[in-house]
Amino acid sequence: MTIEHLDLEYSAEDIRDFIETAVATRGSENRPRFYAITGSHIYGFDSADSDIDVRGLHMAPAESYAYLDTPAEEVTVNMDGTTEGFEEYAEVDLRSYELKKFAQLLQSANYNIVELVFEAPTVMNGMPLEMDALQDLIREFLPMNxxxxxxxxxxxxxxxxxxxxxxxxxxxxxxxxxxxxxxxxxxxxxxxxxxxxxxxxxxxxxxxxxxxxxxxxxxxxxxxxxxxxxxxxxxxxxxxxxxxxxxxIGEFPMPDKSGYRKALDNWMRKVRA
Known part of the structure; x- marks a missing residue:
């Protein structure tokens, strides 16, 4: 699913340029990989004054985890007011997770990130096969918690x-x-x-x-x-x-996540390869 059906102030190309510039502010070696529109635009109740919520993942070099100063877990722009230098995109909120943090959120069954993988209209996808594999992986373990x-x-x-x-x-x-x-x-x-x-x-x-x-x-x-x-x-x-x-709502089934963490590790290893 792409963003063409959404009535947005910005084009997909504009948003991609914004993402690439924003992620690079926290490290020129960060590689933007997957981003999509979330929030009220996928919940079905966006309105004229709704912000454009962009969420996704980038990759820092794997070797950077070998040092004392490990990569930042996330990059945020325009989340609490307008970030200096990004006034042109004041209506776009970005939260980009480093791959490891993204996988940790999936491991905890964070519904926002699960929705991002399954439901959100894509604005950038540099790893389509890997994201398809991730959907299959998560679906195998649902409902979890x-x-x-x-x-x-x-x-x-x-x-x-x-x-x-x-x-x-x-x-x-x-x-x-x-x-x-x-x-x-x-x-x-x-x-x-x-x-x-x-x-x-x-x-x-x-x-x-x-x-x-x-x-x-x-x-x-x-x-x-x-x-x-x-x-x-x-x-x-x-x-x-x-x-x-x-x-x-009655008693939910006990979460069964046996094997889920290992499966996410294997997926993450392939993405970093």
Whole structure:
């Protein structure tokens, strides 16, 4: 999947130039390898003011790990405000992981990185065969603890933003309901299908108890203005749906990752070769 179907302010070529320049700022020997668009653009609820979230991996020379000063685990640009020198790309946020850190995140079943591998529209791919092999590798071991990660994200966002009694940053906007609901549906989807789906519309259609009409209404409201809190009737529907999904989630299977770490090591060794 490429980015041509996305309505972005920048072309794929522009974003690739940005990536190459950004990654080189932390070491001219860093080699950008794979990058894709993530965040709200693949979740199905981007709006006109949504940033363009670019995530991916680069490779530092393998021998650099033999020294006291090992390579930086990641390169970030425009993550907390605009990085000096990158004003032209102020709407693009970049987080590039060195290959080892990327594999460590996969080993911990980080759902953001798993989604990046499976679902994100690609803007740069200098290792297509290796990325196809990585998809096959991960799919062999799913669900692992990916459902637990999705559920943890949903709970964290709910108690942080949507629980009026506990939330320090109470913020009942459509965006917050969508993040929580997507996490709950994503957890169920991985268990039921042993696969990954990032788009909340597809999740609501596929998961038992999902409410596509609610998703339509929340996304429509988000796109009217991200600062707007939802009307009381829509908030009630969203809370009912979220409560229903929380209650529907039973015990997840115990994560079975036997052999997964070794498989990732073997994959990483081939990529560095």
């Amino acid at each position: 990916v459902p637990h990660a999705y559920l943890g994200m949903a709970k964290s966002n709910y108690y942080k933003h949507l629980d009026p009694k506990k939330a320090e940053g109470y913020d009942p906007r459509a965006k917050k309901f969508l993040y929580v609901y997507r996490g709950l549906l994503g957890a169920q989807y991985v268990v039921e299908y042993e696969d990954i789906e990032a788009d909340i519309f597809d999740l609501a259609e596929a998961v038992d108890g999902g409410d596509p009409e609610l998703v339509d209404d929340l996304v429509a409201h988000k796109r009217t203005g991200d600062s707007a809190t939802v009307p009381s009737a829509l908030e009630e529907r969203a809370r009912d749906a979220i409560t229903g999904q929380f209650n529907a």
